[in-house]
Amino acid sequence: MSERDPAPSADMEFGNLDANVRFLDQSGLLQPRKRVLEIGSGRGTLLHLLQSRGLDVVGLEASPERVAEARVRFPDIAIQQTSGAALPFPASTFDLVLSFDVFEHICDSDAHLVEVTRVLRPGGWYLLQTPNKWTNTIFETIRWRSFTRWRKAHCALHTYGQLARRFGRHGFEVTFDDVPVVTPFFREKVRRHLGGVGTAALAMINPDRLPLRLRTNFYVRARSTPAVLPTPP
Numbered sequence: 001m002s003e004r005d006p007a008p009s010a011d012m013e014f015g016n017l018d019a020n021v022r023f024l025d026q027s028g029l030l031q032p033r034k035r036v037l038e039i040g041s042g043r044g045t046l047l048h049l050l051q052s053r054g055l056d057v058v059g060l061e062a063s064p065e066r067v068a069e070a071r072v073r074f075p076d077i078a079i080q081q082t083s084g085a086a087l088p089f090p091a092s093t094f095d096l097v098l099s100f101d102v103f104e105h106i107c108d109s110d111a112h113l114v115e116v117t118r119v120l121r122p123g124g125w126y127l128l129q130t131p132n133k134w135t136n137t138i139f140e141t142i143r144w145r146s147f148t149r150w151r152k153a154h155c156a157l158h159t160y161g162q163l164a165r166r167f168g169r170h171g172f173e174v175t176f177d178d179v180p181v182v183t184p185f186f187r188e189k190v191r192r193h194l195g196g197v198g199t200a201a202l203a204m205i206n207p208d209r210l211p212l213r214l215r216t217n218f219y220v221r222a223r224s225t226p227a228v229l230p231t232p233p
Contacts, residue, residue, distance in 0.1 A: 038058075
């Protein structure tokens, strides 16, 4: 289930922040002074949180309006507006790259992963959350009452296996984490878009109890494996 809403209320954060922070914490990778890039920083909330924990963070966001709002809310964060696959940083700049509810919106997934690999230091990590293609297709079709309206924005949905294979082709070692997502944010999103039927379905089937392959959202730790150089003769 994608946590980005095309028309959110002014006081609503993009994304399931509680679940995302839980994922980052259980990764054990948020160490002070680590150099971190967040792709799709929205209103800057996560950037601000990570900076307050002593990490060296910078954010990218496609929407100039959200960048402007982030700078008003958190004047001390480093955030810039950019779009497209290219990342405006030198090679081997970051220890960690993060993205939440972003990967499914990037149509050229391979170009994106090439750029993430380039800006990561050897052995660096890409930590991300993206919705499951199976469940998100159903959710968005019901939400938009259309089989096609939502597909342009959600152009890069993946199943569990598709995600693992795509990352593997780019030299990543992939682990899928067990992260509960049924938070108040999640329940409200289901209620708002699916009404009483969605709320009743959630009461009968808790997605947090499903096998990882069937979860509504995938939380992925992908480690960029250093290239193996040929042994000199």
